[in-house]
Amino acid sequence: MAPEPLPAPVTPTRYSPQKGEGQGISTRLASFADGLGTDERPARSGDALPSVAEIWSWLAEVPDPEIPVISLVDLGIIRDVAWDGDVLEVTVTPTYSGCPATTVINFDIDRHLRERGIGKLRLKRQLSPAWTTAWISAEGRDKLSAYGIAPPNEATVACAGALQPRDVACPRCGSAKTERISQFGSTPCKAHFRCTECLEPFDYFKSI
Amino acid sequence: MKTAAVASPDVAEFALRMGDTCLILGHRNAEWCGHAPALEEDIALANTALDLIGQTQLWLGLTAEAEGKGRTADDLAYLRDSSGYRNLLMVEQPNGDFGRTVMRQFLFDAWHLPMLKALAGSKDRRIAEIAEKASKEVTYHLERSSDLVVRLGDGNGESHARMQAALDFLWPYTGEMFLSDAVDEALALAGIAPAPGSLRPAWNEKVARTLADATLKAPESSYAQKGGRSGVHSEHLGLILAEMQFLQRAYPGANW
Numbered sequence: 119m120a121p122e123p124l125p126a127p128v129t130p131t132r133y134s135p136q137k138g139e140g141q142g143i144s145t146r147l148a149s150f151a152d153g154l155g156t157d158e159r160p161a162r163s164g165d166a167l168p169s170v171a172e173i174w175s176w177l178a179e180v181p182d183p184e185i186p187v188i189s190l191v192d193l194g195i196i197r198d199v200a201w202d203g204d205v206l207e208v209t210v211t212p213t214y215s216g217c218p219a220t221t222v223i224n225f226d227i228d229r230h231l232r233e234r235g236i237g238k239l240r241l242k243r244q245l246s247p248a249w250t251t252a253w254i255s256a257e258g259r260d261k262l263s264a265y266g267i268a269p270p271n272e273a274t275v276a277c278a279g280a281l282q283p284r285d286v287a288c289p290r291c292g293s294a295k296t297e298r299i300s301q302f303g304s305t306p307c308k309a310h311f312r313c314t315e316c317l318e319p320f321d322y323f324k325s326i
Numbered sequence: 327m328k329t330a331a332v333a334s335p336d337v338a339e340f341a342l343r344m345g346d347t348c349l350i351l352g353h354r355n356a357e358w359c360g361h362a363p364a365l366e367e368d369i370a371l372a373n374t375a376l377d378l379i380g381q382t383q384l385w386l387g388l389t390a391e392a393e394g395k396g397r398t399a400d401d402l403a404y405l406r407d408s409s410g411y412r413n414l415l416m417v418e419q420p421n422g423d424f425g426r427t428v429m430r431q432f433l434f435d436a437w438h439l440p441m442l443k444a445l446a447g448s449k450d451r452r453i454a455e456i457a458e459k460a461s462k463e464v465t466y467h468l469e470r471s472s473d474l475v476v477r478l479g480d481g482n483g484e485s486h487a488r489m490q491a492a493l494d495f496l497w498p499y500t501g502e503m504f505l506s507d508a509v510d511e512a513l514a515l516a517g518i519a520p521a522p523g524s525l526r527p528a529w530n531e532k533v534a535r536t537l538a539d540a541t542l543k544a545p546e547s548s549y550a551q552k553g554g555r556s557g558v559h560s561e562h563l564g565l566i567l568a569e570m571q572f573l574q575r576a577y578p579g580a581n582w
Contacts, residue, residue, distance in 0.1 A: 217376075302470070326462045326466075
């Protein structure tokens with residue numbers, strides 16, 4: 119298969135391991151607010167509650183703050199959507215326990231659903247079963263790949279203790295001749311690889 | 327929606343020990359941010375720190391819930407003095423050189439992972455859930471730290487000497503991980519946490535194998551420094567807290 123034209127380069131985002139990143143987060147929140155634009159729908163009058171399926175489709179519009187080409191639904195972190203009376207309960211599972219994007223994700227869900235007219239909303243955190251990259255949708259994996267991030271290799275999830283991923287294909291040229299530069303990358307969910315054929319470095323989405 | 331065990335001082339204390347140890351080690355690793363010998367290691371240290379501080383939020387959140395005194399995880403982190411901290415003494419020791427930081431991470435990870443695996447079967451659902459989540463992250467930590475211990479120990483003369491010095495320095499602090507007190511005994515009896523001593527064989531085995539690969543020699547002494555888990559700390563903890571807590575102490579409730 120001929121290689122596809124290269125996608126726009128991935129800009130690595132660095133995080134701070136401490137709380138002092140307030141300004142960065144605010145800037146990011148502001149830029150997300152700009153990007154989403156305004157919602158044309160009128161606020162709901164409260165007579166008919168939107169269906170759970172409709173809410174899932176709205177959540178599928180919310181991008182991951184670190185990797186905006188995939189949605190929160192693609193990422194597999196929305197565990198449940200349910201009505202508790204007239205209160206909408208959205209259950210979210212964290213990717214990594216310290217991932218700074220978690221706060222932004224909750225903020226984005228809250229704002230997006232309120233823009234769709236959901237007045238009463240409760241976000242619930244669910245730790246178990248712990249998030250696994252096996253929950254990233256097939257569509258999400260394709261989007262990651264097209265964006266320049268090698269999707270997680272699920273073969274490594276099955277064999278505990280064998281974290282060295284095998285057969286990670288270069289997302290740029292498709293070559294299987296790749297090697298790991300570092301187990302940790304620009305965000306908690308990624309490792310750093312390079313292709314020994316086209317010589318380009320790339321991100322690999324770690325399988326956990 | 328809380329369905330798990332009733333508030334229990336022992337559970338609160340246990341989660342405090344786990345949380346404080348993760349917090350202080352996370353803080354120490356974060357001190358390397360921008361200073362590590364290679365960019366990849368800088369990122370790895372910061373990632374590890376981030377995982378540990380994320381786990382801290384879960385553990386201290388559980389402490390806050392189980393103690394039922396209206397305090398939050400942030401209150402616990404920012405508004406306790408060193409005598410209130412329950413972390414292992416090993417994690418508050420200064421970073422020293424990169425070799426000592428790596429060795430400390432390894433000696434800790436080799437304990438942390440079996441601890442979390444045992445806790446994943448805890449009869450307290452909240453503890454089991456945190457452990458299940460954290461053990462995925464800590465698997466990566468142990469893989470990195472054991473790999474580096476071997477590379478540096480079995481590296482050149484300089485790196486070998488530094489790793490051996492790090493091991494000799496840290497060794498007396500390792501025994502504290504396996505000491506048991508009344509809280510540990512009560513939790514082990516209730517099936518909530520493993521008896522600390524029960525983690526010893528897995529740790530010994532992993533450490534012996536890794537040190538052999540690294541051509542390093544564990545000291546003979548079994549003398550154990552202790553006190554961290556009962557609030558008796560080295561002078562280093564106060565300095566960490568002075569830096570970490572200054573803002574909340576000087577400007578109570580400051581937010582952004």
